[in-house]
Every structure is written in C-alpha cells, then in structure tokens.
Amino acid sequence: GDRARLLCVGANGQPRPAERPPASSRPNRRIVPTHRTSHRKSYDYASPFPLVGRNQHQLQRPPLAAGPAGTRAGMANASSISRSLRRSLAPDALHRLLLQRSRAFVTAECHRPVVLHKRGPDILHDPWFNRGTAFSMTERDRLGLRGLLPPSVVSSQQQIDRFMGDLKRLEQNARDGPSDTYQLAKWRILNRLHDRNETMYYKVLIDNIEEYAPIVYTPTVGAVCQNYSGLFRRPRGMYFSAEDRGEMMSMVYNWPADQVDMIVVTDGSRILGLGDLGVQGIGIAIGKLDLYVAAAGINPQRVLPVMIDVGTNNEKLLKDPLYLGLQEHRLEGEEYVEIIDEFMEAVFSRWPNVIVQFEDFQSKWAFRLLQRYRKTYRMFNDDVQGTAGVAIAGLLGAVRAQGRPMIDFPKQKIVVAGAGSAGIGVVNAASRTMARMLGNNEVAFESARSQFWIVDAHGLITEERVDIDPDARPFARRKSELTHQGLNEGASLIEVVKKVKPDVILGLSAVGGLFSKEVLEALKDSSSSRPAIFAMSNPTKNAECTPEEAFSIIGEKVVFSSGSPFDDVDLGDGKIGHSNQGNNMYLFPGIGLGTLLSGARIVSDGMLQAAAERLASYMKEEEVLQGIIYPPTSRIRDITKEVAAAVVREAVAEDLAEGYRDMDARELARLSEEETVDYVKNNMWNPVYPTVVYKKD
Numbered sequence: 001g002d003r004a005r006l007l008c009v010g011a012n013g014q015p016r017p018a019e020r021p022p023a024s025s026r027p028n029r030r031i032v033p034t035h036r037t038s039h040r041k042s043y044d045y046a047s048p049f050p051l052v053g054r055n056q057h058q059l060q061r062p063p064l065a066a067g068p069a070g071t072r073a074g075m076a077n078a079s080s081i082s083r084s085l086r087r088s089l090a091p092d093a094l095h096r097l098l099l100q101r102s103r104a105f106v107t108a109e110c111h112r113p114v115v116l117h118k119r120g121p122d123i124l125h126d127p128w129f130n131r132g133t134a135f136s137m138t139e140r141d142r143l144g145l146r147g148l149l150p151p152s153v154v155s156s157q158q159q160i161d162r163f164m165g166d167l168k169r170l171e172q173n174a175r176d177g178p179s180d181t182y183q184l185a186k187w188r189i190l191n192r193l194h195d196r197n198e199t200m201y202y203k204v205l206i207d208n209i210e211e212y213a214p215i216v217y218t219p220t221v222g223a224v225c226q227n228y229s230g231l232f233r234r235p236r237g238m239y240f241s242a243e244d245r246g247e248m249m250s251m252v253y254n255w256p257a258d259q260v261d262m263i264v265v266t267d268g269s270r271i272l273g274l275g276d277l278g279v280q281g282i283g284i285a286i287g288k289l290d291l292y293v294a295a296a297g298i299n300p301q302r303v304l305p306v307m308i309d310v311g312t313n314n315e316k317l318l319k320d321p322l323y324l325g326l327q328e329h330r331l332e333g334e335e336y337v338e339i340i341d342e343f344m345e346a347v348f349s350r351w352p353n354v355i356v357q358f359e360d361f362q363s364k365w366a367f368r369l370l371q372r373y374r375k376t377y378r379m380f381n382d383d384v385q386g387t388a389g390v391a392i393a394g395l396l397g398a399v400r401a402q403g404r405p406m407i408d409f410p411k412q413k414i415v416v417a418g419a420g421s422a423g424i425g426v427v428n429a430a431s432r433t434m435a436r437m438l439g440n441n442e443v444a445f446e447s448a449r450s451q452f453w454i455v456d457a458h459g460l461i462t463e464e465r466v467d468i469d470p471d472a473r474p475f476a477r478r479k480s481e482l483t484h485q486g487l488n489e490g491a492s493l494i495e496v497v498k499k500v501k502p503d504v505i506l507g508l509s510a511v512g513g514l515f516s517k518e519v520l521e522a523l524k525d526s527s528s529s530r531p532a533i534f535a536m537s538n539p540t541k542n543a544e545c546t547p548e549e550a551f552s553i554i555g556e557k558v559v560f561s562s563g564s565p566f567d568d569v570d571l572g573d574g575k576i577g578h579s580n581q582g583n584n585m586y587l588f589p590g591i592g593l594g595t596l597l598s599g600a601r602i603v604s605d606g607m608l609q610a611a612a613e614r615l616a617s618y619m620k621e622e623e624v625l626q627g628i629i630y631p632p633t634s635r636i637r638d639i640t641k642e643v644a645a646a647v648v649r650e651a652v653a654e655d656l657a658e659g660y661r662d663m664d665a666r667e668l669a670r671l672s673e674e675e676t677v678d679y680v681k682n683n684m685w686n687p688v689y690p691t692v693v694y695k696k697d
C-alpha cells in the first residue's frame, strides 16, 4: 500500500493526531491486541497513545532503541513495574515513579522521527502529516515537496497566528455588514470542495457558472489574492522562487502529473487592477484554470497553476510577518529574464506539449516576454492578446448595435484610457483588424491608427511625449492632427472626449470611476447614434463607471460593458439597460483548447483573430440590436467550444497544426466546420465519476 507507515509520532510535547484516535476507536491505556488473526496485531507494546490509524496494518512497530530513559527498554520498564516493586514502594513513591516514567516515555516518543513511505502531494493531502508552510527546507527537499509550497518557512506559531487573524477578520467583517465577507465565505466553501472532490467541485461550477464565476474569478478572486496569506490552507499549483535558480529542471518532477495541458503562470506583479500582490497572485492562476476546466473542459488533472516569486515591491507585504513569499524587492533586468527562461525550459522539457498562458505580469514584462517566447513556445499572454480579442468582438458588436455592418468598424473613433498591457494590446489588435478591412496596406494602417486616441495617467499621448513608451509610440497622436483637433500633449480625458466626440470610450486604466459624470456628459455629444462604453478594469471597484451611471447620464441608447459582472439596469417602462461582461474569459479558454486540440506549435495572430471573430459572430442580430454584445456567462461552455473550433481550423489553414492524439494534421484538415466543432466537443472533459478499480503496482 502507499499509505504511510508510522514508526512513531510526536512534536513539541504534544501528541500528534495519529496518537489521538477518535474516542470510539481509542482503546484503554494498556494495549490489548484486538485482532487475533494470522495478520497478528499491529502493535503490542504498552503505550499511553496507541498507534491507531485508518489502516492499522500499515502502521509499523517501532524498532528497539538503546539507551536509558526514553528508550524502548525504558518505555517497557515504565509500564511494566514488577509486582514486587509495586508492593515494596510506599504509595507516594510509586506514584512519583509512575509519573517520572510516563514523562520519560512521552519525551522519547517526541524525539523519534516520523518515517513516511509517501512523498510530495500525498503528504500535503494527508492531514495527519501535512504541516504546510512549516516544513523546513531540508524536509521539503527530502520529501519531494520543493516547489509545492510557497517559499517561506514559518513556525507553527506563525501558522496559528495567521489562521486566528483570518478567523477574527471574518468576524470583524461580518459585523461591518454584508460586504466582501459573504463572497469570501462562498469562496472558502467552494475551495474546500475543490480540495475534497474535484469532480463535484467542477460539476457545481459548470452547472452554476453564472453564480459562481464571480466567486472563483473576478471580482472575488481579487479579494482572495489580497487576503491570500490569511486564506491559505492547502497549497495548489507550483511555486518557483528566485531561490530556486538552477533547480527548476528537477523541481518540475515534483509535480505528480505526467501530463499537463495548461499552465497559467503569473509573477504577481499586476493582479487585476490591484497592483503588485507578490506570491499571493497565485490565486489568479488558480481562478483562470478553474475556467479552463469549467468552460473549456480541460481535464482538471492536467492543469497547473504557477507562481514565479521574484520578490515584491509592495511595501505592505514586505513588512507583513505573515506574508508567504520572498520578502525582498523584485528582481529586475537580466536576472529576472533568466528565471523566466529557466522556468520555460523546465516545464517544456518535462511536458513538451503544454500550453503556457502568461497572466497579470506588469506591462513592461508582459510585452517583452511575449516577444521573447511566442515564436518558440506554445504560449500567449492573456492580458495582451486575450483581452484584445474580446475587445474587438465587443467593438464589432457596438458597430452592429448601431444598425451598421461590421465593415463600418474602421470609421469608429475610439478613445482608450490606459496604455498598459491591456490597453496597448487592444489598440494594436483593433487597429490591425481595421487595417485588414481597409485593404491591409500602408495607407490602411495609417488610416486605422488615426482612429485611436490613447490617454494614460499623464493625459493624451502624442509625439511630443518625453520618454514615450515604445509600445505606445505608433499610436501617439501626430502634431499636425493636434492643432486641427484643438488638442495638446497631455490633454485630459474630458477634453479629449469633448473634442473628438468618440463613438467608443474604452477603459483599461485600473482607475475606478475614471469615466466621471463630466466624461459621461461629454460622451452625450458623441457622433454615434449609440455610443459605447467599455469599463473593462477589474475588479468591480476599479470599473471606470457603473452601468447605472452610464444609463442614467447617457440614456437607454448607450451600449455598456464591464470587465467584472454588474446587474442589468431597470430603465422603467419595462425597459432594461443591458450590462455586458467584456472579459477575456470569453476567449482564453477557447484559445487554449483550440491550440491543444490542433497541436499547433505556436499561437499565431491568425488563431487569435479567428477566436475574436468567432466570438463576434456568436451574437445574433436581434441580441446586438438590444445592446447585448457579449453572451451571458451561462453559455460560456458553448462559446468556448465554438471559439476552440475556429482556432483549430485557423491552425490547420496556416499549416501550424501537428495534430492531437489519433487526429493527425491530415485528419484535422479533412474535418468540415461542423465536424471540427464535434471533435472539440468530444474532447472536452465532463465532471462525471468514472468507474474506479484497484490494481496493484
């Protein structure tokens, strides 16, 4: 059997759980063998804490140890005081002797090591032996745990402090009213189910995705990351830290699965719109992979959330004694790149067919790492590329909502607030889509570029910007255009909206309320019959505006979408203001699944474009005319299937597909559109219990 064989237990003078069986199964202090079978009894020495386990036959008798007090011999003596000795001693003296001997016994018990016959996650998942972040580095190395826990080693007292702090915070929050508490409480309950029974967890999630996506994903996942040190119970995924340099290639073999299809990796440097959360950012990788399972039907045994801990620049976390990550400033430059390189080499060496999704890296690294790896590895950056596709689909929906054909997209004037990984990613991809519609030549590109106005923390970005970010440079407004429009370098968002009269304002700024009353008032003068607002920043409190604000100020004609979910707005007279969720969750699961099932060696621009176009065309004419530009989350599994099929077909068309399992590239190429959708559907994992049988190794 692979259960642990226990020699002896005990720590800090306290009996460990193994020593304290439930009362019902706890025999009297003197052990009386209960099984008189050929198996013999599992222990036969006298002990105040008999070794009783779920599988008694797997508990092993301790070896005889030499030495006086506290040894096996001493213990035997402790409990086998001869009758003659008993008789010869006065009651007080006998009492003292018994006490002394039992103390010696307990001391001996506590200093014996626990010998385990299991390694890695099997230990972490066994509540008898697991001690989580309190495993020392030596233990982690010897037990195959390195990389399976956050890097810091804490004392058992720190663990208790963290747990109690968290418990008290919950009570505190409950007194403050129904705020995030209920959301976090729901997350905890779901998380416990996740730990206990994955099949059931995903069944619950899939069947109630609209209700629980906001718990396992944005917005609650943001609060989970912020409170992760307190919420941390059982580790999930792998942690690679700056301290693991040179070790990653061997560490990846600590992961129990021989096959991994999807990795979501973050360095925690920009989690949603919440900034640098260091090691606590692992929560976002876990949440994204929950959607990979629920929406894309990736087998949950083949997903791997990864945190690369290179430190944090979050001063609060650097000072927090309960923080679980490296308490040093972030590594930068070549040192940083070397760590990510080593991680990529390690995971692709063990799992050559894995797909790696980069998530929530601060913009400067998001772009650089994408350029560095995208031609050699199966990877993509969700914030840059997934968001861009979702935005394009929504922008095309907004054109249709005006009653115009999609081909009119290049005429839209779009103001984008935010020039980070998401904002620049959107402008890049959306302008390319426009340019393609205009003929895909230089003139077309120039014309497409001129439809965008980008405003960042310093206002409108123009050619006059000093130290302009190279990624934003192509979209900086030209000097000649500025005089004509009456705008200057650094013009405020309100000014830009007033002068440009855009069809769309799109926020990826992480600044809650940025689309203020004044900005929305200015948008009333939009040249569009149906202006559109994309308040895409996450989580909820970072949304640039709420749907209530949008509909109440601009009126029922506005098309609204946000990164985190909001309820629809009751506009009176039976009318509803639709609140769309414009989130990359509609694309990344399908991009990953399509890449997997096509066996494409890279994720090409064409594959991403095909995904975006399929999402755009998924919405029916009557829906978009009502202002519904994204489907409800309840349809996410169906959309993902369609998106994945579009990605497979594009990979085949571009000759990138190398096939998956029995389906080689030639077979894939022979599939019709409908057959491709069927092929995808048939390869999606469903949460049903398989028949389980036992086979001896």
Ligand SMILES: NC(=O)C1=CN([C@@H]2O[C@H](COP(=O)(O)OP(=O)(O)OC[C@H]3O[C@@H](n4cnc5c(N)ncnc54)[C@H](O)[C@@H]3O)[C@@H](O)[C@H]2O)C=CC1
Binding pocket: 270, 271, 272, 273, 274, 362, 363, 382, 383, 387, 390, 417, 418, 419, 420, 421, 422, 423, 455, 456, 457, 458, 493, 507, 508, 509, 510, 511, 514, 536, 537, 538, 539, 542, 562, 563, 564, 582, 583, 584, 585
């Ligand atoms: N809905 C979705 O699917 C997605 C939403 N996002 C959200 O987008 C936001 C930004 O993400 P990143 O681009 O990676 O962050 P980032 O931190 O790299 O970029 C933020 C940008 O906003 C600008 N900004 C700050 N204050 C501003 C102001 N007052 N006015 C105009 N611009 C301002 C900054 O200068 C910067 O260019 C986050 O809240 C994130 O949650 C990101 C990816 C997907």
Ligand SMILES: CC(=O)C(=O)O
Binding pocket: 218, 271, 272, 273, 360, 382, 383, 537, 538, 563, 583, 584, 585
């Ligand atoms: C949705 C997402 O990826 C983000 O807010 O970063």
Ligand SMILES: [Mg+2]
Binding pocket: 272, 359, 360, 382, 383
């Ligand atoms: Mg993200």
